[in-house]
Every structure is written in structure tokens, then in C-alpha cells.
Amino acid sequence: MPELPEIEVLRRSLAPRLTGRRIERVEVFAPALREPLDRRALSRRLAGRAVTALRRRSKYLLIDVEGGSTLVVHLGMSGRLTLVPAATPREPHEHLAFQLDRGERLRLRDPRRFGVAFAAATAGLETDPHFAHLGPEPLDPPLDGAALAAIATGLSAPVKAFLMDASRLVGVGNIYATEALFRAGIHPARSVARISSGRWARLAAAVVEVLEQAIRAGGTTLNDFTDGAGNEGYFQVDLAVYGRAGEPCPRCAAPVRRLVQSNRSSFYCPRCQR
């Protein structure tokens, strides 16, 4: 669920409250999320250091600290990173926490443990295995049709799978790929080898537009997502087709259909999307 807009909303909500705060102590409560939690590296790189900047790459939140280290957090499916008073009791599935100066705590809750958290050197982070294979950011600079078509050159995958492939383009998951394809009027199963330049332009614009609108709406909260202060997003009310099988298409009123592609649900309007 957390895709680019959710992580960007999280980054913006935490940046003013976290920048300049000192991490006094690191607490690791679980042996592993999707990967083992390295207690020693987290403490050695982060304890005693003040936060200097919050950045985002793909769906990863990067928290830079003094001394040239970065805390990398991925929320997986169900992760939630929130800033609370230090005295707040531990919540269920709170696997990692950072005691900060001024009596606050940054805590990571992740019931499904699909997330990732680790500390590494800031310099050269782009060559870390988590980042080395990633494709370009869709908003920075805003994606255009020619760039998107160039990325797809020589491929034949369904366009939905292509949009969600982080080695091609980062930040777009199931919800926003589904919504961008609806806005562009393209069927999710269409091969990228059979998309005209005009449709690539529409699709690129739709991806940029839906991501930017979702950021402005505070992200999409279906089950778990909140920003760093615990606020839910409200873009879910603007979803045109995602999760709406059987409901009328907002453009033409034809019933929205559900399609399973590589074990993932897609939703589309059979009349508007070809």
C-alpha cells in the first residue's frame, strides 16, 4: 500500500519535526523484518547523532544523520513510522524504536514484517543492493511520454506489470498503476510493445498527475498508512476504479471489472480502457 505518495507524505510530515533531533538510543525488539535487523550497525551508526535531512528514493525513506550515516526504512505493506512522546507505551508489532532528545520516540510498527530497516554509510548508498537496480523517479523530473517509451523499448510485458517494475520506474505500485491506466484509457493487459507515442504521452502525464494528486491528498489509507503524526490520507475517496469491481465507471457508468495479473488484482473499465 505505501507507494511513492505515501512515503513522500511521510517524509514531509517528519522532516520539520525530526531534523536537528538527536537519536539517543536505538531499540530493536524483533530479530528481523523482511531482512534481519542489525542491532549493532543501527546503534553504532545512529546513536548519539543528530538528524540532518530526510530524503526519499523510490519507496524508501532515508534519514541522514551526522557523521555520514543514513537510516533507511521501507514500510513494506503494513509499516507505520510515527513520532510519539517517549512515555507512549509500546504498541503491538513495534519492532524498532529510536529514543530522541526532547522526550520523543520514533517508532516503526509493521505487523506483516514486509518492511526493511538498516543503517549504512550515506556516501555510496546508491550502489547498495537495495538501490543499485532502481529505475528513474517519476516526479523528479516529471516523467514524459518519450522517456517512458524509451524505458519500455524492446520489452513486451503487460503495461501494468511494466509500471510496477521498480527496475524500470520507481514508486508506482498496484493502486497508482491501476489508477494511471484508467486515466490514460489503456487496458492493464496491453503489451508495452503495442502502445503508440500518443498513448505513452497520456500515460506518463497520468502517472505524474495521479502521484501528485495523491501527495496533496495526504496519500491513500486503505488499512494501515498514516503520516509521521498518525494522520490518515484521504486519496482513497478519489480512486476511480481500484477496489471497485462491479461499481459503475465514473466516466461511462459501465461496470468496473477485476482482472488478476501475476497474482495481483487490476481494476479497469472495459469500455474506457482498450
Added chain:
DNA sequence: CGGGCGGCCTGGAGGC
């Protein structure tokens, strides 16, 4: 190398 698919994990929803 491209592309399809299973597995990881838990909570919530739905069926009987």
C-alpha cells in the same frame, strides 16, 4: 535477460 509466479507475513473480511 525477460517475464511469470510463488513465498514471505498477519489481520480483517466473508462464508458456512
Added chain:
DNA sequence: TGCCTCCAGGCCGCCC
């Protein structure tokens, strides 16, 4: 009411 099954999906690894 309670139990069971299924499903949510980002990402990786395996396979052809």
C-alpha cells in the same frame, strides 16, 4: 458465534 479460508501486495528468488 466460531472456525476456516482467502486475500491484501512490495519485493526477491526461482524457474523457463
